[in-house]
Amino acid sequence: MSTAQKVQQHPVFIQAQNKANYYLSQLDKELTKYPVLNTFEQRTQVPKAYVAITTVSGWALPAYLSFKALETPGQQDDIQWLTYWVVFGFLNFTESIALGMVLYYTVFILWLQLPVFRGAQVTYLSIIKPVLLNVSGSSRAVAPTDTVTADGLRDRVNTATAD
Numbered sequence: 364m365s366t367a368q369k370v371q372q373h374p375v376f377i378q379a380q381n382k383a384n385y386y387l388s389q390l391d392k393e394l395t396k397y398p399v400l401n402t403f404e405q406r407t408q409v410p411k412a413y414v415a416i417t418t419v420s421g422w423a424l425p426a427y428l429s430f431k432a433l434e435t436p437g438q439q440d441d442i443q444w445l446t447y448w449v450v451f452g453f454l455n456f457t458e459s460i461a462l463g464m465v466l467y468y469t470v471f472i473l474w475l476q477l478p479v480f481r482g483a484q485v486t487y488l489s490i491i492k493p494v495l496l497n498v499s500g501s502s503r504a505v506a507p508t509d510t511v512t513a514d515g516l517r518d519r520v521n522t523a524t525a526d
Contacts, residue, residue, distance in 0.1 A: 391410065429447075
């Protein structure tokens with residue numbers, strides 16, 4: 364039995380987990396009173412209790428504690444909460460870029476796949492082939508860029524095997 368399994372089967376862990384689930388269900392019951400949260404939960408499939416907890420713990424509580432820190436004479440708590448907001452902002456910025464990249468990546472994959480755009484061929488001929496030829500130091504073409512007929516291909520095979 365692994366350590367994680369031992370911890371999960373420990374009576375204190377089970378009691379804490381049951382208590383957390385109880386409070387989570389109570390919070391969910393309380394939040395059901397708000398139609399906006401119910402609609403949000405239905406559309407996103409994210410439980411409204413989790414949304415409330417992350418909003419309170421990630422934004423509301425730090426905002427309140429930042430306000431309190433500004434009212435104290437010391438600077439150490441100011442530094443703590445300013446640092447928090449810089450990291451929080453950086454993570455939000457990174458997340459927004461990542462979501463945008465997922466969208467662009469999906470569009471790029473479709474462009475590569477759909478025969479009407481010939482994206483894979485364009486990418487190969489304009490980027491991959493020149494780079495690989497440059498890396499290998501070869502000036503010989505790896506794949507022809509013109510249209511190849513069956514007779515032309517037979518001639519190339521015959522000349523290549525004759526050499």
